[in-house]
Amino acid sequence: MKKIGILFGQENSFPWAFIERVNKKTGGEGIVAEAVRIDKVIQGESCGYDVIIDRISQDVPFYRAFLKNAALTGAAVVNNPFWWSADEKFFNNALATKIGVAVPRTVLWPSHQVPSDTNANSFRNLAYPLDWEAIFNYVGWPAFFKPFAGGGWKNVYRLHNPEEFYRAYSETGQLVMMLQEEVKFEMYFRCYSIDQRNVRMMAYEPRHPYHLRYQTEWQAPKEVLQKVEQDVLQLNRYLGYDLNTVEFAMRDGVPVAIDFCNPAPDAEVTSVGQANFEWVVEAVSDMAIRKAREYQPGRDNLSWGKFIQASATRRALGEA
Numbered sequence: 001m002k003k004i005g006i007l008f009g010q011e012n013s014f015p016w017a018f019i020e021r022v023n024k025k026t027g028g029e030g031i032v033a034e035a036v037r038i039d040k041v042i043q044g045e046s047c048g049y050d051v052i053i054d055r056i057s058q059d060v061p062f063y064r065a066f067l068k069n070a071a072l073t074g075a076a077v078v079n080n081p082f083w084w085s086a087d088e089k090f091f092n093n094a095l096a097t098k099i100g101v102a103v104p105r106t107v108l109w110p111s112h113q114v115p116s117d118t119n120a121n122s123f124r125n126l127a128y129p130l131d132w133e134a135i136f137n138y139v140g141w142p143a144f145f146k147p148f149a150g151g152g153w154k155n156v157y158r159l160h161n162p163e164e165f166y167r168a169y170s171e172t173g174q175l176v177m178m179l180q181e182e183v184k185f186e187m188y189f190r191c192y193s194i195d196q197r198n199v200r201m202m203a204y205e206p207r208h209p210y211h212l213r214y215q216t217e218w219q220a221p222k223e224v225l226q227k228v229e230q231d232v233l234q235l236n237r238y239l240g241y242d243l244n245t246v247e248f249a250m251r252d253g254v255p256v257a258i259d260f261c262n263p264a265p266d267a268e269v270t271s272v273g274q275a276n277f278e279w280v281v282e283a284v285s286d287m288a289i290r291k292a293r294e295y296q297p298g299r300d301n302l303s304w305g306k307f308i309q310a311s312a313t314r315r316a317l318g319e320a
Helices: 016-026 061-074 083-084 087-098 132-139 162-168 222-239 275-295 308-320
Strands: 002-007 031-035 051-056 075-078 106-111 143-147 157-159 177-182 188-194 200-205 243-251 254-259
Touching: 002 016, 002 275, 016 031, 016 275, 031 275, 051 061, 051 275, 061 075, 061 083, 075 275, 083 254, 087 106, 087 222, 106 132, 106 188, 132 162, 132 177, 143 162, 157 162, 188 222, 188 275, 200 275, 222 243, 222 254, 222 308
Parallel strands: 002 031, 002 051, 051 075
Antiparallel strands: 106 177, 143 157, 143 177, 188 200, 188 243, 243 254
16 A cells, blocks of 8 residues: 655645545555654654655754655655755746746845854855945845745835845844845736646736735736746756746746745635636646655655756766
8 A cells, every 4th residue: 555645734725635636536546645644753764655745844844854754765755855955045046047047136145143153253255345236236126125045925025225225134133135126027927836747827916915816817928828837847847846836927028937936835725716726636636646656665756856967967977
């Protein structure tokens, strides 16, 4: 019997619909889905699941450590807990510039307050003041100032000038931040990417109240939608995410990737709507079943992005 588990927190609709859908699809096949149950985590020992869909470890470090141990013993964890731990939004943007996906102009900032247990000697390599004028000229105004690793729209500022920037910067404590060009858009899409092969483009209006953001319609030319789908797949194949959302703002007919580090994207029916909910339940169920069927004990069953794979290949060739 192969077991598919889903690890989740406060979600109410998606996990149970996923479990029901998998079990309906695999009845009698020897594959069963259930909510993950953890009663002990012993180093190097299997957790008993062949596939785990992770919806909560970004908020619970204990779960992230559990998932790494599960992956070490062969579980196919979605998303890869090692890459998820290493990834962040600034790197996502930097990678996009190398693979042909348009992104806003973005600059990384050191924290306003120095990290605990550091002193002036810890920053001998950092020029201060930074080249404020060059940075502001590069990004332009208005701009968004937000944590480089994300955080569900917490500590996000929309700024119009240097004076507002300095005031906001003084409030950010030890957060490492990034300053990002504001993209004035004609249309906006939020796109599910499942299994690095299935894409669902959803019309989205980020300026509306949260519960109304999916209740909008945009009409985009076919070639623009094709470019969006191509960029969604390109980003997720390089990052190695099997479950993610990518947000695109259309500026002068060009899709600009705004946010694509969402490895536990919202899938609640009350926010995404019935049609989008049905699609994601079906797509994630199919992916989990495929991974369970392909599961092989004793091997690495994780997904690794093309960025990591290419780096490994280059090292191997250099050593040959």
